[in-house]
Amino acid sequence: MLKLCSVNNNYVKKVLGGIIGTFRYRSLTSITNNNNDDNEENEKKIFSELNKRFPNTSKLPDLSKLDPIMDLNGTIIDPPLSTLTTRPSSIITAPETESDDTDVLSAITGLSSVEIRDLQKKALVIKRVKNQTAKGRVVSMYVLVVVGNGNGVAGFGEGKHEESPTAIKKATNQAIKNLRYFERYDDRTIFHDIEHKFHGTTIKFFARPPGFGIRTNHYIHEVCKCIGIQDISSKIFGSRNGMNVIKCTFDAFNSQRLPQQIARARGKNLFDVYHTYYGAR
Numbered sequence: 001m002l003k004l005c006s007v008n009n010n011y012v013k014k015v016l017g018g019i020i021g022t023f024r025y026r027s028l029t030s031i032t033n034n035n036n037d038d039n040e041e042n043e044k045k046i047f048s049e050l051n052k053r054f055p056n057t058s059k060l061p062d063l064s065k066l067d068p069i070m071d072l073n074g075t076i077i078d079p080p081l082s083t084l085t086t087r088p089s090s091i092i093t094a095p096e097t098e099s100d101d102t103d104v105l106s107a108i109t110g111l112s113s114v115e116i117r118d119l120q121k122k123a124l125v126i127k128r129v130k131n132q133t134a135k136g137r138v139v140s141m142y143v144l145v146v147v148g149n150g151n152g153v154a155g156f157g158e159g160k161h162e163e164s165p166t167a168i169k170k171a172t173n174q175a176i177k178n179l180r181y182f183e184r185y186d187d188r189t190i191f192h193d194i195e196h197k198f199h200g201t202t203i204k205f206f207a208r209p210p211g212f213g214i215r216t217n218h219y220i221h222e223v224c225k226c227i228g229i230q231d232i233s234s235k236i237f238g239s240r241n242g243m244n245v246i247k248c249t250f251d252a253f254n255s256q257r258l259p260q261q262i263a264r265a266r267g268k269n270l271f272d273v274y275h276t277y278y279g280a281r
Contacts, residue, residue, distance in 0.1 A: 111179075121172055122147075124222055125242040142158070143168050144157070144243055145168065145174075145175045148225075152181050153180070155176065155178035157176070159171030189232055193207060196252035197248070198244055199248075201240070204237075206235075211231070214231070216232060217245060220234055262277065
């Protein structure tokens with residue numbers, strides 16, 4: 001008896017579920033039909049108002065047909081994919097990296113704009129630095145640039161900014177403003193051996209014969225190329241930091257004793273000084 005009651009109860013549930021489902025379906029279909037009727041009535045009202053305002057126009061233009069004025073006759077041909085460019089053909093440089101201060105720099109240095117553009121510009125030190133302030137750590141880029149014409153005129157400059165291109169531009173402009181002339185023996189080497197100390201860096205420079213080349217640290221090598229020194233060797237003692245090495249090199253070349261100074265100090269003829277110190281005939 002219990003089994004039969006359970007079976008009958010399940011059967012009753014299924015029958016009632018089917019009846020409820022049919023009622024729900026009929027109610028939904030009636031709602032959708034009513035919505036469709038409402039939409040059609042709304043469209044009729046809208047078109048009737050449009051016809052009242054614009055009596056000479058139809059309901060809506062048929063976009064499937066060609067318009068005799070707006071559309072062109074014939075088939076529409078798409079352009080080939082080869083003509084579509086997704087990127088520029090030439091490299092576009094940022095405005096910060098372009099040197100647009102040539103007029104101001106030429107007025108300060110006395111060099112022409114062509115001479116300023118022909119200078120060798122080398123960013124030898126680029127590093128990320130942090131400055132601890134009350135607002136927190138301020139991150140910026142530090143750049144040291146060496147500039148020269150390869151014929152005795154050179155200088156270095158430092159720049160700092162949040163962006164590297166702007167820092168390079170600032171350092172380059174500062175280096176051009178700091179240009180100075182360095183004396184060279186026979187336009188190829190230094191006049192004598194030099195030992196110079198800058199902070200924790202000590203460098204010894206040695207004058208070498210023709211054809212020897214530049215056998216030095218890579219920072220000193222780039223500085224010598226910008227100045228125009230062709231035969232030299234060096235030895236670094238202590239710190240090999242790039243900033244200290246470059247600044248020590250410029251200070252050392254600037255501290256040379258020229259033959260005119262030696263002749264004036266010793267009271268001798270300039271020709272005798274060249275013959276005694278440099279072996280000139």
